[in-house]
Amino acid sequence: MKLLVIGAGNMGLTYAEAMSKSKLLKKRNIMILDSSDEKIESLNKISHFDVFKDPKDCVPQADLIFLAVKPFHADELFGKMAPIVTKGQIVISLMAGVTIKHIQDALDLAKVVRTMPNLPAKVGKGLTSYTASEEVSRIELLTIENLLNTTGKSIQVKNENFIDASTGISGSGPAYVFYFMQSMMEAALQMGFSENVSKVLVSQTFTGAVDLFNQDDISPNRWMELVASKGGTTRAALDSMDDNNVNELIKEAAFAAFNRAIELGKDK
């Protein structure tokens, strides 16, 4: 099985690196295509992948084609791919918004898997949601799921609406967590801690809270109660968040990402 990743950016390289460790693939069976000379030059120096600039040199050889370019580059890319793809090839899109139907129409191909990955894939803790066109067989989907799992966990969702929804939760979600971390870092610095100590305070707090959340079947609300003593410090903080409607604002933000994913798909 030969695999091609198009777009050697954040996501493309992360997935290529992770999938290269899969038992399903032999060495040198991952090709990478990118349009930037700079990236190709540096990848040729440091990576063990076969790197290409011209789609004609790699697209026809691939069984699975991962699309990891930005959504606004999709149509330009499809224009180059359409004349050289063949019916049996499976396209796996990592792009936000771009719909299965749009990819099928643009490439005149039936087998398309649409995914929504997230950045923690870089450290093997990613979450990829995916759904596929009915032409992708169960066996093919199992192979793809195995490859996606090299970056962390994957979940199959019912339809593309849930891909857009998971974009609002897990796809964009790491940025919400970083937002929260940034605010806590700023507060720690204002309280007089050094940058290094602030980072340890914030990092260990997040790691510990996530580990607790994963350990037991206890809701975040219940965990909040376990931290907050009556009339104590945590209650003061949580009341301040409630007074400022932070809960609603976070949900609103998640829906903004969900809606933006739908919007991106409207012309795609």
Ligand SMILES: NC(=O)C1=CN([C@@H]2O[C@H](COP(=O)(O)OP(=O)(O)OC[C@H]3O[C@@H](n4cnc5c(N)ncnc54)[C@H](OP(=O)(O)O)[C@@H]3O)[C@@H](O)[C@H]2O)C=CC1
């Ligand atoms: N970053 C994230 O956390 C997440 C990203 N995604 C999705 O992943 C996709 C990739 O995002 P990300 O990795 O951040 O983007 P990057 O910009 O880091 O990477 C995209 C790469 O594709 C290259 N490229 C552009 N056009 C072409 C082309 N026609 N042929 C070959 N290569 C091309 C770009 O080159 P150049 O720089 O020269 O344009 C760049 O190297 C997006 O569609 C995004 O929606 C999904 C979930 C999370």
Ligand SMILES: O=C(O)[C@@H]1CCC=N1
């Ligand atoms: O911001 C974006 O559009 C992409 C999709 C999810 C995360 N990053």
